[in-house]
Amino acid sequence: MKYQLEENGIVTLTDHGTDVSKGSPLWNEDLRPTTKEEHSWTGYNYASLWIGMCICLPAYSMAAGLISLGMNWWQAVGTIILGNCIVLIPILLNSHAGTKFGIPYPVYARIWFGSKGTHIPSIARAVIGAGWFGINCWFGGASIDTLLMAMTGWGNVPGHLPIAFIAFWALNVWIAYRGPEAIKRMEFWAAPALIVMSLALLVWAFSAAGGWGPMLSAPSKFTTAGEFLKIFFPALTGAIAFWSTLALNIPDFCRYAKSQKAQIVGQSVSLPSTMGLFSFIGVAVASATVVVYGEAIWDPAALLAKFSPFAIFLGTFGIVLATLTTNVAANIVAPARAIENLAPRKFTFGAGAIITGLFALLMQPWYILENFSNYIFLWLGYYAALLGPIDGIAIADYWLVRKRRLHLVELYKTDGIYSYASGYNKHAIWSLVAGVVVLVICKWTPGLGIIWDNAWFVGLIISGLLYWALMKDDASLISAEQYDSITIKGGAREGQPFEHIS
Numbered sequence: 001m002k003y004q005l006e007e008n009g010i011v012t013l014t015d016h017g018t019d020v021s022k023g024s025p026l027w028n029e030d031l032r033p034t035t036k037e038e039h040s041w042t043g044y045n046y047a048s049l050w051i052g053m054c055i056c057l058p059a060y061s062m063a064a065g066l067i068s069l070g071m072n073w074w075q076a077v078g079t080i081i082l083g084n085c086i087v088l089i090p091i092l093l094n095s096h097a098g099t100k101f102g103i104p105y106p107v108y109a110r111i112w113f114g115s116k117g118t119h120i121p122s123i124a125r126a127v128i129g130a131g132w133f134g135i136n137c138w139f140g141g142a143s144i145d146t147l148l149m150a151m152t153g154w155g156n157v158p159g160h161l162p163i164a165f166i167a168f169w170a171l172n173v174w175i176a177y178r179g180p181e182a183i184k185r186m187e188f189w190a191a192p193a194l195i196v197m198s199l200a201l202l203v204w205a206f207s208a209a210g211g212w213g214p215m216l217s218a219p220s221k222f223t224t225a226g227e228f229l230k231i232f233f234p235a236l237t238g239a240i241a242f243w244s245t246l247a248l249n250i251p252d253f254c255r256y257a258k259s260q261k262a263q264i265v266g267q268s269v270s271l272p273s274t275m276g277l278f279s280f281i282g283v284a285v286a287s288a289t290v291v292v293y294g295e296a297i298w299d300p301a302a303l304l305a306k307f308s309p310f311a312i313f314l315g316t317f318g319i320v321l322a323t324l325t326t327n328v329a330a331n332i333v334a335p336a337r338a339i340e341n342l343a344p345r346k347f348t349f350g351a352g353a354i355i356t357g358l359f360a361l362l363m364q365p366w367y368i369l370e371n372f373s374n375y376i377f378l379w380l381g382y383y384a385a386l387l388g389p390i391d392g393i394a395i396a397d398y399w400l401v402r403k404r405r406l407h408l409v410e411l412y413k414t415d416g417i418y419s420y421a422s423g424y425n426k427h428a429i430w431s432l433v434a435g436v437v438v439l440v441i442c443k444w445t446p447g448l449g450i451i452w453d454n455a456w457f458v459g460l461i462i463s464g465l466l467y468w469a470l471m472k473d474d475a476s477l478i479s480a481e482q483y484d485s486i487t488i489k490g491g492a493r494e495g496q497p498f499e500h501i502s
Contacts, residue, residue, distance in 0.1 A: 002016055002020065002408070002409050003017060003408065004036075006039075008039075008258065008259040008260075009100065009259070010036070010039055010259070011102070012033060012034070013032075013033050013035075013408060013409070017408065017409055018032075020409055021408075021412040024412040025344065025414065026110075026115060026344055026414060027412045028340070028344040028345065028348075030104070030344075030348070031103075031106065031107055031340065031344055033101060033102040033103055033255075033408055034102035034255045034256060035102075038102070038256055039256060039258050039259075040256060041254075041256040041257050041258060041262065042262050043263070043265045043266035045187070045256075046257070046263050046265075046267050047191070047266040047269055047270040048187045048188050048190070048191035048192075048270075049184075049253060049270075049329060050267060050270035050274060051187075051195065051274050052186075052187040052190045052194060052322075052325030052329065053246075053325060053326045054275045055278050055322050055326075056136065056139075056323060056325075056326035057136070057143065057300065057319070057323060058136065058139060058242075059242070059279065059282070060279075060298075060300060061139075062080065062238070062239070063076050063077065063080060063279040063283050064283075064286060066079060066080070066231075066235055067218075069235065070220065070222055070227075070228075070231060071220055071222075071228075071235075072216075072219055072220040073216045073218070073283045073287065074216075075220055075228070075232075076279065076283060077276060077279050077280045077283060079232060079235050079236055079239055081275065081276040082236065082239070083236050083237075083242070084242075084243065084272040084275045084276070085272050087240045087243045087244055087247055088272060090244070090247040090391045091246060091250050091267060091271070093399060094247060094248065094250050094398070095257075096254075096398070096404070097251055097398050097404070097406070098250060098251025098252070098253070098255045099251075099254045099255065099260050099263055101408060102255045102256075103251060103255060103411065104249075104251060104252045104337050105248060105249035105250075105334060106118055106119075106122040106337050106338055106340075106341035107341070107411055107412075108251050109121045109394070110411050111397060111398070111406060111411065111418055112393050112394060112397040112467070113393075113425050113428045113429070114420040114421075114423045114425040114428070115414060115418055115420075115423045116419075116423025117420070117425055117428060117429065118341065119338070120432070121248070121390045121393075121394075121432075122337070122338035122341055124386055125245060125248050125249055125334045125335070125387070125390075126335035126338035126339065126356070127335075128245055128383045128387070129249075129331045129332070129335040129356065130335050130356050130363060131360070131363045131365070132245065132327075132330065132331040133327055133331035133332060133356060133360040134360035134361065134363050134364075135365040136172075136327040136331060137169040137172055137360065138165060138366055140168045140327070141161070141164045141165030141166070141167070141168040142164070142301070143299075143300070143319045143323075144164045144168055145161045145164035146301040146302060147301055147305060147316045147319070148316075150305035150312055151309055151312050151313070168320075169357060169360075169361070172323075172328060172357070173356075173357040175324060175328050176328045176332035176333075176336065176353040177350045177354065178350075180252075180333065180349075183328055183333070184256075186324070186328070187325055187329060190321050190324075191325075193318075193321060194318070194322055194325070197318040197322075198278060198281050201285055201300075204285075204288075205281075205285040205288035206284070206288075208288055208291070208292045209288035210291070214287075214288075215287040215288045215291065216287060218287060233450065233453040233454055236454075237384050237453060237456050237457075240457075241383060241387065243271070244456060245334070245387065247387070248334075248387060248390060248391060248394065249333065252337060253329075253333070282298075285300075285303070289303060300319065301319060304316070304319075331356075332353050332356055332357075335355075335356035336350075336353045336355075336356055337349070337352065338352070340352045381455065384455045384459075385436060385439045385452070386436060386459075388435065388439075388455055388456035388457065388458070388459030389431070389435030389436055389460065389464075390432060391456075391460050391464075392431075392459065392464025392467070393431055393463050393464060395460075395464060396463075396468040397428075397467065397471070401467075401471045401472070401477070417475075417476045427467060427470040427471050427474065428467060430466075430470070431466045431467035431470065434462060435458075435459040435460075435462040435463030435466070436459065438459075439451065439458060439459050442458075
């Protein structure tokens with residue numbers, strides 16, 4: 001007997017299943033399925049995780065970017081809320097697999113791409129995570145630099161901005177090096193503090209500007225629906241792409257969930273609401289600065305620099321906390337796991353965190369943030385075209401092809417059913433290529449730009465449906481007869497076939 005079904009519907013390995021798997025070169029302590037005791041994250045843990053990740057400077061800047069492109073406050077905030085409600089769907093669909101089987105993202109990807117092919121979606125996610133890691137470090141380092149100059153003579157130090165950036169980068173890498181449990185503890189305490197600080201900023205804006213009217217009266221720059229939609233669709237894709245990274249590697253966190261209900265409720269309550277509220281705070285505060293200072297100040301560090309030294313100190317603490325909670329959880333875990341998955345017997349999670357940090361420097365985050373067009377149309381647009389097809393393949397495989405039934409032990413075999421041909425599932429590779437190629441062609445074909453503007457949607461649908469069609473009769477699918485020999489105890493009747501447990 002290799003599997004045990006717990007009362008909450010979570011599947012774990014028995015001692016026999018663990019003994020069979022742990023000698024494999026694809027197994028290590030970070031990549032193995034979680035045990036019953038490790039399924040300890042509650043709904044609050046997932047809510048605090050998302051609150052900590054959503055309250056960040058890039059989210060603040062996204063709202064600012066949409067305003068600068070011509071939207072009024074409710075158009076910008078509404079676009080962001082809609083995008084996050086949409087991306088919540090694949091997040092929850094992929095969370096189910098991580099929760100039920102306790103596996104991290106690179107192991108989950110072995111099911112659809114193969115034991116070697118898993119490196120394709122894992123490294124794709126890792127590169128984007130490293131890019132985001134650099135962006136957040138640049139935001140945080142630049143903010144700390146601004147605030148130090150306002151409080152001290154820091155501006156006279158040669159190379160003060162690079163020094164602040166590297167110091168903040170090192171702090172992020174050090175915390176990430178300590179692993180997921182350290183991240184869980186940090187998020188648990190950080191979430192309430194960040195909520196209080198964000199609301200305090202909103203209260204200041206309301207009081208200083210003399211009410212909502214002066215803050216939110218700026219009209220939209222669009223005179224026709226066509227003008228608005230030309231910006232709306234790529235902006236919506238950008239809002240979706242913002243967390244489409246987590247839609248893929250959310251199993252890295254949900255593998256610790258106490259139950260499906262815990263992760264579903266925690267994530268559903270916190271993600272759209274926090275992104276919407278924090279975006280509104282960003283717009284309201286920046287609008288208030290027009291009333292108070294005669295100009296729109298979108299950089300929270302530049303705004304804080306106008307306050308008293310004590311307020312600057314508290315604001316600096318808030319910016320550091322907000323950036324750390326986002327960066328370490330959202331942008332280090334996936335790349336570190338992907339690097340670890342390249343050679344499970346050689347790399348650890350800590351080594352993956354360090355390598356991710358070094359690679360982030362090579363991606364030059366200062367160029368991505370040079371202007372909002374680079375940020376929203378170049379950075380967010382291009383990686384949406386890559387992650388949408390991968391999301392489609394993942395969802396189609398787990399929900400349509402395999403119907404939520406996985407063979408955990410086979411995931412750790414170099415010659416198992418998920419090795420396909422020489423470790424690669426050609427159906428997944430061709431589905432990914434098809435989705436990306438169609439999007440790229442549409443980008444450069446006159447009249448088809450609307451498809452590129454909705455790259456994440458279109459790529460997900462094309463690759464997901466193609467993969468489903470190709471995999472219907474694949475040899476890796478396990479028949480009911482093959483499952484009859486796998487029995488589960490502890491919550492299921494002894495001898496009950498595994499494939500009948502959902």
